[in-house]
Amino acid sequence: MDLKSLLGKRQEEIVGMDISSWGIKVVGLSGSMDQPVLDLLASTRLPVGHIVDGNVVKMSEVAEVLRSLLRKNRINAKKVALALPSSAVITKKIMVEGNLNPADMESQIEEEARQYIPFPLEEVSLDFCTVGPNPQRSDMLDVLIAAARRDRVQNLQELVELVDLEASVVEVQSYALRLATKRLVDIHLPGQDKAVVLLLKIGAGRTLMQVTVGGAIVYERDQAVGGEQLTQRIASHYGFSRDEAENKKISGALAQDFESSVLAPYVSTTVQMLVRGMQFIYNSTPYSKVNQIFLTGGGAMAPGLAAAISTALQSPCTLINPFEGMSLAPQVRNNLRLQDAPLFVGACGLALRRFGL
Numbered sequence: 001m002d003l004k005s006l007l008g009k010r011q012e013e014i015v016g017m018d019i020s021s022w023g024i025k026v027v028g029l030s031g032s033m034d035q036p037v038l039d040l041l042a043s044t045r046l047p048v049g050h051i052v053d054g055n056v057v058k059m060s061e062v063a064e065v066l067r068s069l070l071r072k073n074r075i076n077a078k079k080v081a082l083a084l085p086s087s088a089v090i091t092k093k094i095m096v097e098g099n100l101n102p103a104d105m106e107s108q109i110e111e112e113a114r115q116y117i118p119f120p121l122e123e124v125s126l127d128f129c130t131v132g133p134n135p136q137r138s139d140m141l142d143v144l145i146a147a148a149r150r151d152r153v154q155n156l157q158e159l160v161e162l163v164d165l166e167a168s169v170v171e172v173q174s175y176a177l178r179l180a181t182k183r184l185v186d187i188h189l190p191g192q193d194k195a196v197v198l199l200l201k202i203g204a205g206r207t208l209m210q211v212t213v214g215g216a217i218v219y220e221r222d223q224a225v226g227g228e229q230l231t232q233r234i235a236s237h238y239g240f241s242r243d244e245a246e247n248k249k250i251s252g253a254l255a256q257d258f259e260s261s262v263l264a265p266y267v268s269t270t271v272q273m274l275v276r277g278m279q280f281i282y283n284s285t286p287y288s289k290v291n292q293i294f295l296t297g298g299g300a301m302a303p304g305l306a307a308a309i310s311t312a313l314q315s316p317c318t319l320i321n322p323f324e325g326m327s328l329a330p331q332v333r334n335n336l337r338l339q340d341a342p343l344f345v346g347a348c349g350l351a352l353r354r355f356g357l
Contacts, residue, residue, distance in 0.1 A: 014354045015075070021048070024062075054085035083172065094113075097141070098141045123150055128145045177346055179352045238254075
């Protein structure tokens with residue numbers, strides 16, 4: 001494949017760069033996995049339509065925004081970890097014989113992958129990592145494969161190369177989120193290795209529902225709901241343009257009837273969709289309840305949403321800070337972006353790749 005890793009371990013100085021329809025978020029860490037230090041935190045918005053489903057549509061315009069972000073924040077890193085949306089990556093757990101040498105294992109995995117990938121392998125970036133012995137067959141290994149269309153990977157590569165950066169890692173977004181939240185499970189649920197945790201990442205247009213048990217992803221589901229719906233409701237109710245509505249939403253400068261006329265219906269609709277999504281999860285897994293809900297993403301910060309989700313799903317729901325338990329370097333202690341920490345969960349997970357995860 002083109003890149004060094006989609007799933008494998010990396011041990012080098014890299015920063016996490018989350019590029020989405022919302023904009024670009026950058027996180028840099030130092031120290032160690034046991035004692036991480038946050039020493040870089042930066043972000044910038046992008047106009048609607050510049051990034052669509054993780055794909056850079058307006059390459060030169062996004063590159064110029066990224067170049068300005070790097071210059072303004074004096075970011076000198078040359079290697080970055082990026083992520084493709086889960087919808088752009090095929091992941092599958094397969095079994096291979098446990099006594100194969102590396103070359104034979106790679107050949108067998110490639111043959112197995114052909115069954116699950118609906119396009120020619122020469123058009124694919126393919127990677128794999130061993131999970132461990134199969135619980136039912138000790139002579140077999142469980143292997144996780146990940147495949148993405150090469151043009152999707154190259155799209156991100158091209159962007160960062162335009163600003164003299166190197167895409168050292170291209171991760172699957174859901175796995176980057178898992179890295180970030182695994183730390184928080186250890187903090188919030190110490191000693192509960194088998195706790196069932198639901199992560200709700202509410203983005204601009206979509207919400208990722210991810211269930212993990214013991215740090216392993218057991219189910220994922222995308223819901224077509226996000227913070228953009230609240231922006232649209234504000235624009236429609238008050239007669240604002242889309243950009244005016246977004247700015248009003250961020251600043252909180254809205255009329256007194258906002259909570260009853262706009263916010264409450266948005267929260268109700270969002271919760272209803274999440275409840276329906278949970279029914280699919282319960283029907284597809286052996287679990288009928290979650291121990292903890294982690295809420296994150298720009299759309300997650302709507303007032304009252306966490307409490308409404310907790311009531312509807314009958315589980316504690318926490319708006320998470322991915323930097324909880326980290327030390328703050330002097331240059332970020334007064335960074336106003338810390339107030340919007342839930343926005344940076346994906347970038348934080350990508351930044352954690354520098355510790356060899």
